[in-house]
Amino acid sequence: MTVHPDMHGEVAGRLAALEQRYTTTRRAVVETLSRAGRPVTIPEILSSTPLLPQSSAYRTLAVLIEAGVARRVTGDGDHGRFELAEELSGHHHHLVCEVCGTVDDVPPSTRLERALDEAARAAAEDQGYTVTGHRFDLVGRCPTCR
Amino acid sequence: MTVHPDMHGEVAGRLAALEQRYTTTRRAVVETLSRAGRPVTIPEILSSTPLLPQSSAYRTLAVLIEAGVARRVTGDGDHGRFELAEELSGHHHHLVCEVCGTVDDVPPSTRLERALDEAARAAAEDQGYTVTGHRFDLVGRCPTCR
DNA sequence: CTTGTAATGAGAACAGTTCTCGGTTACGGT
DNA sequence: ACCGTAACCGAGAACTGTTCTCATTACAAG
Numbered sequence: 001m002t003v004h005p006d007m008h009g010e011v012a013g014r015l016a017a018l019e020q021r022y023t024t025t026r027r028a029v030v031e032t033l034s035r036a037g038r039p040v041t042i043p044e045i046l047s048s049t050p051l052l053p054q055s056s057a058y059r060t061l062a063v064l065i066e067a068g069v070a071r072r073v074t075g076d077g078d079h080g081r082f083e084l085a086e087e088l089s090g091h092h093h094h095l096v097c098e099v100c101g102t103v104d105d106v107p108p109s110t111r112l113e114r115a116l117d118e119a120a121r122a123a124a125e126d127q128g129y130t131v132t133g134h135r136f137d138l139v140g141r142c143p144t145c146r
Numbered sequence: 147m148t149v150h151p152d153m154h155g156e157v158a159g160r161l162a163a164l165e166q167r168y169t170t171t172r173r174a175v176v177e178t179l180s181r182a183g184r185p186v187t188i189p190e191i192l193s194s195t196p197l198l199p200q201s202s203a204y205r206t207l208a209v210l211i212e213a214g215v216a217r218r219v220t221g222d223g224d225h226g227r228f229e230l231a232e233e234l235s236g237h238h239h240h241l242v243c244e245v246c247g248t249v250d251d252v253p254p255s256t257r258l259e260r261a262l263d264e265a266a267r268a269a270a271e272d273q274g275y276t277v278t279g280h281r282f283d284l285v286g287r288c289p290t291c292r
Numbered sequence: 293c294t295t296g297t298a299a300t301g302a303g304a305a306c307a308g309t310t311c312t313c314g315g316t317t318a319c320g321g322t
Numbered sequence: 323a324c325c326g327t328a329a330c331c332g333a334g335a336a337c338t339g340t341t342c343t344c345a346t347t348a349c350a351a352g
Contacts, residue, residue, distance in 0.1 A: 299347080308340100320328105
């Protein structure tokens with residue numbers, strides 16, 4: 001799932017730009033996000049990162065988000081979900097299971113992207129918005145819940 | 147914003163199917179959702195529906211969602227947002243302001259819908275999902291926040 | 293090694309949402 | 323119209339995901 005050739009170096013740089021260190025804890029969280037390859041919740045991060053206190057997980061993610069390393073994904077369930085920024089993981093969309101709430105990544109197609117961009121421009125101009133990005137989620141049932 | 151010819155009748159029917167009544171309070175909330183024409187938060191619902199207690203607003207929305215009359219929209223801000231089900235309001239997408247969090251409705255184009263459906267099918271089948279719908283949100287800045 | 297500053301961990305605090313419960317209202321049968 | 327039953331409502335307590343506080347620890351620079 002690693003798209004960026006030197007992920008940790010890039011992360012370190014972005015943190016350094018804010019005068020923040022790339023510590024063991026932060027590296028572990030980035031490692032977890034990278035390995036997951038899909039948006040994960042705090043409980044998931046905690047269970048796959050031993051000895052990580054909950055408060056540190058939240059704080060670390062806040063720092064990573066501020067540094068542009070991670071971002072929060074709006075999900076349906078009780079917990080928020082987090083993933084690496086697209087500069088690190090590559091642009092993609094999400095498959096959301098409407099039963100269990102799990103979210104998987106799915107690569108975009110150029111044809112789809114073109115249609116999305118076009119729609120964005122047209123729709124936005126009508127209502128005076130400046131469009132900076134988009135979210136496209138497919139909703140359905142995952143193999144397990146089907 | 148009313149797409150369905152007999153909205154209140156339809157709502158009453160869906161509630162009746164669950165042996166629930168279409169009371170004044172519920173009618174008022176449906177009226178508010180319909181008039182808003184965009185996903186609204188609980189505070190917004192309360193301020194445009196005088197004498198509605200907060201607890202009733204939450205409970206009413208839970209009932210309406212269970213009856214398939216309303217649905218919860220995943221937003222970025224602190225508060226959840228609610229809108230009428232698409233069977234009542236028509237299929238549409240959202241313009242999300244990344245500054246103030248406001249969400250506006252935007253009508254879909256047939257060209258875009260076709261591209262989305264096609265992409266949905268292809269992408270989902272790869273991962274064993276059954277796709278039942280999609281969400282397409284445009285993120286940007288509204289006229290006020292720009 | 294010393295020192296200053298950032299980072300950490302545990303728990304308190306906070307906010308949105310849900311639940312509880314007594315009282316009220318509305319529908320269905322007689 | 324009356325009554326009984328069940329749904330509904332309002333106020334506030336309770337719950338839960340997230341954020342904040344602060345004393346302590348670890349790190350980088352000199």
